Amino acid sequence: MGRNLANGYALVTGGAGFIGCNLVERLLGIGREVVVLDNFSRKGSERNAEWLASLKSLGSLRIVCGDVRDTGLVEPLISGANQIFHLAAQVAVTSSLETPTVDFDVNARGTLTVLEAIRRLSSPPSLLFTSTNKVYGALSSFAVRATDMRCELEDAELRERGFGENQPLDFHSPYGCSKGAADQYVLDYARSFAIPTLVFRMSCIYGPHQWGNEDQGWVAHFLMSARKGAPITIYGDGRQVRDLLFVGDLVDAMVLAQSSAHDLAGRAFNIGGGPRNTASLLQVIAQLEKLLGWAPEVRFQGARIGDQRYYVSDVSRFSQATGWRPGVSVGEGLRRMIAWLDSVGCEGMRRPGPVALGAEGR
Ligand SMILES: NC(=O)c1ccc[n+]([C@@H]2O[C@H](COP(=O)([O-])OP(=O)(O)OC[C@H]3O[C@@H](n4cnc5c(N)ncnc54)[C@H](O)[C@@H]3O)[C@@H](O)[C@H]2O)c1
16 A cells, blocks of 8 residues: 655656646645656646646645756655656657657656666655557557447447557557657566556546647647637548546546555556547537537548547556546536636637647647
């Protein structure tokens, strides 16, 4: 079970990002001392950090501006932590195709820098790493059929439960490779060095503080564009299906995972909305039309290479281990996101002109 957390703080790398800042808010709310390490390379992260700073009364928070590859900075930060959430990453498939070495450096070497700093400690903190469903590749050998608004898996059993962790690894795109390598290192450090590490292989996460753009964070990008009346470009026919997980549900899972890290060490878990929270791009747009009261303009372009046609997580391994289940429906999650955008406004968060997006940016 969980270690005594009396000494040490929770370190959240990438803590000013979308998922990171939601996690930090929760950790502060449950009384944890938190240190954030973020280099603010993601547009919107400064805004998230300002929001976090405004929450300081909730608890103890320190925000360090720096790079996860900087050993001299990372080592002392890790030595004072008793839980580490490693989220800092180059997150876009598109950018990874443009500069694969940068992608590798941040995602693979950055993760190894964190792991090595942990390995040097006599009482190593637990580590949760945020991996991706991209490690399972395009999954193109599974037959799908198109219906009006979405595609469906032909295999009824698989459709019912989703893809599990026994799915063979098949890294696609430089992003898939760098995250996949990091995923495997994190698991191996539990095996080789008895460090309490675990991996979440995450599907599409959405929610407040997600400053989505054309490369990553497509649900937020849809919403922000629709609110501004900007056209949405879909790559492919829009029938691609994902399981969507509201960020609050993910944060629940992350906190639970860390509290049982010593029992769960060395294991990977598929984490997403699961079979009950699936939607195609077209279905998300249809939901938006209902919620906003008008139809966003949609344009279509050819499908992007490597975009999974259908991916839905089987979350039962983590559910059985911890009792966790996704609680927020897609409709309710979108409603909460719209309420958040209404409260903060989103002007200036994207370049003018048509919006281009697919479902592959995760
Ligand atoms: N959002 C999703 O749907 C999704 C799905 C699967 C996996 N993930 C993973 O979850 C994690 C968080 O994703 P997110 O959606 O919150 O992305 P995000 O871009 O909002 O957050 C990542 C944060 O890391 C920071 N960062 C980037 N490079 C860094 C570096 N070298 N040093 C320090 N900080 C750095 C960025 O400034 C940013 O604040 C990532 O590891 C991502 O690969 C996200």
